[in-house]
Amino acid sequence: MDQPQPPKIKKLDETVVNRIAAGEVIQRPSNALKELLENSLDAKSTSIQVTVKQGGLKLLQIQDNGTGIRKEDMEIVCERFTTSKLTQFEDLASIATFGFRGEALASISHVAHLTIITKTKTSPCAYRGSYIDSKLKDPIKACAGNQGTQIIAEDLFYNIPTRRKALKSPSEEYHKIAEVVSRYAVHNPHVGFTLKKQNENLAEIRTRPNSSHSEVIGNIYGNNIARELLAVEGTEDTFKLKVSGWVTNVNFSTKKMTFLLFINHRLVDSLAIKRMIEQVYSLYLPKGSFPFVYLSLCMDPKNVDVNVHPTKHEVHFLHEDTIIERVQSMLEKTLLGSNTSRVFYTQTKLPSFSTDPVSNKSKPDLDKTNDNTLLNPKIKSNSQNNVTPAYKMVRTDALEQKLDRFLSSNGAESNVGTNQSKYKRRDIKLSSVKDLRAEIEKARSSQLMSVFRKLSFVGCATPCLFLIQHDIKLYIVNLTYVLDQLSYQLLLHDFGNFGVFRFEEPISIKELLLLALDLPDSGWDPASGSKPEVAEAAAQFLATRADMLMDYFSLEIDADARLCTLPQVLGESCSMLMLDYVHCLKF
Known part of the structure; x- marks a missing residue:
């Protein structure tokens, strides 16, 4: 063979x-x-x-x-x-x-x-x-x-x-x-x-x-990040190391980490440095929350091998473990200084739009209630035989405290009227809307629905995170994501069937747009034209689509490009609550 x-x-x-x-x-x-x-x-x-x-x-x-x-x-x-x-x-x-x-x-x-x-x-x-x-x-x-x-x-x-x-x-x-x-x-x-x-x-x-670095970060990644930035600076003479950069403080977090690393001004990846950063921030941020980090490391070129990978995205350098420890120490020192001041958010009633008076006769005055009445009504305070473990006690009963009690109950007239007329709900036959509704229905979770129906609001930890209690469990909730999903689902559910808030005096859309263009994160570019020109063009464009906007979204725009109504997306009570909601305390 x-x-x-x-x-x-x-x-x-x-x-x-x-x-x-x-x-x-x-x-x-x-x-x-x-x-x-x-x-x-x-x-x-x-x-x-x-x-x-x-x-x-x-x-x-x-x-x-x-x-x-x-x-x-x-x-x-x-x-x-x-x-x-x-x-x-x-x-x-x-x-x-x-x-x-x-x-x-x-x-x-x-x-x-x-x-x-x-x-x-x-x-x-x-x-x-x-x-x-x-x-x-x-x-x-x-x-x-x-x-x-x-x-x-x-x-x-x-x-x-x-x-x-x-x-x-x-x-x-x-x-x-x-x-x-x-x-x-x-x-x-x-x-x-x-x-x-x-x-x-x-x-x-x-x-x-x-x-400046912070200006560019705000321009690209948003002013919400730029406002929370801390400068990281440090040197290490032994290794001729210079560290500089910008990181978010402990009040900021996001769902995905943004990590920019430059070594000798070269954009690279380093899993070891990334893990170190995650470890440092894990002491301050909730699980599943991440920071924005930009770091620039400059060291003696003799200690860096840039000829490792054809794409040059990877480099090796001498004394890697020791240098990472030095960088970690600088980062911890920066965050420790910022941790002396934390921002918390609490609810308070502010004078704003009025709504129908809310009767509180059936609700206990929680400010005058003794400690025992804060327990679940089913648990008797004088019971000595059946002692309930502390971890099973529901300290705040969601059935006792309603969001209604935070609404303003004065009888002053509102500058905004609501359309309370009852009408037969239209059946929207647009296939695109029906498909999106079907996607939501298919993805719904009965467990999450139960949590949100019976939750007890505990408080806000950051501008984007708040705590809720359900049964004997405590949850941390991303407010931005929840509001985004809530608004999206309500808009789909009521598409073409919104109630309206009608202004007593129509508001110029151009003036509203000019106010928006003055905001730091508006994205206005001088190359697109002056602010009055951009606002005028946008207002006239919306006016040409007035019939469609009114039919689908209850946005009434008159012939003079003035806004006459807003859609009632959340319902009257919730809409009034949103206007009264946040007061910021710093300590």
Whole structure:
């Protein structure tokens, strides 16, 4: 019987080798963008604009105002291992730039149609070159252009269909691109970043040059985070370590951790540092709650190995455990100082809209009730034989204390009238609404319904978290999520059947929009026009949709673009309660 012969070893074609290498460096559009962003930052850019189409798969364009590329370098700029930042291997020990291998543009040219337009300060004009598989397709041409470099990558992974199919939806890829831009914008507040989709005027991300870290964080991640930020700073002379960053205090929490880590100004991941942060915050935040953390670690380049992974998202450094301990100590010190002041929220009655008087004759005055009456009525205080364990006692009975008692009971007339007329409920036959209602019905939980029907409100721990009691269990509830779901389900349930609150005097929609545009988190961009222009255009647009808004949402808008009614979503009692609700105490 013939023995099988070993296959012959052959040298791979250079095109195949380069395409395989490109697949390691450029794994998805966000990886390509990261490489291009770092090139722009290495070129001392102060303005970087990113434009994408179909999540970066159809088009990924980046334009900067950096130093540009010399005309004589254009021919080899996309060849592998051509770089201006490294001459010998020993230079890695002191490398301070992002790129150093000369693989980014080469890798992109092997998996996309690449075009480069660039102009240096001393050049009389810009030059344009198109590349495929690291080589120029046509001779370099002179063209008009501003100082800096514009790189256009089209049809990413057009020649690797399996990779293209393995990628997620364009919207998911766009989200990852936005994450990369957001992180570099936070770390480089002196640079103005812009991210938008092709053919759209409104930018998803827009930061101004020479901003502060906290301003950029507020711009991108929201002012609710920016208001709770604490500065982290520290040095460690032994390891030439400098730590800086911004973290949220113990009053803030969110469902998902946002963690930005830069080591020697390079965006990286570190599972060990992330675990350390989670451990520190676990002492202050409820389970399942997480902070916002941005940290920048600068250390001696000789102690950092950046040549670990083709994408450079991973680095190794000496004395890792000891350095992480030092960073943990700095973080704990920062949070400990903020923990001396905590914010709690309590309910109080405020003079506001009135409603029908609420009779309290059948309700006990809890302020005058002795301790025993706070127990469940079924438990007799003078019983000595059957002692109930303390952990089974229901200290606050939800059946005794109603939300009604927090409503204002004065008889003053309201500035807002409610439509109390009874009418036959319309049957909405829109298939889209019916499908959404069916989804809610399918996902409902009888256990959660029981908890919310029989809960006892305990109090607010933070602006977003409150405590409730059900039977002998204590729950912590995310108010933001609950209100979001409540409003969504009520809007679906009463779609086309809302009652109305009618204003005695209609309110100008333009004036309301001007007030909204003055808020810090309005997202207004001067490039979209002046505030009065934006408000006027939006008000007129809503006026053209007045019939639909009234029919579906009970929003009446008159011919002068004035708001006459609001939908009664929660019902009259709950709506009045929402107007009376929160008072903040700090101690």
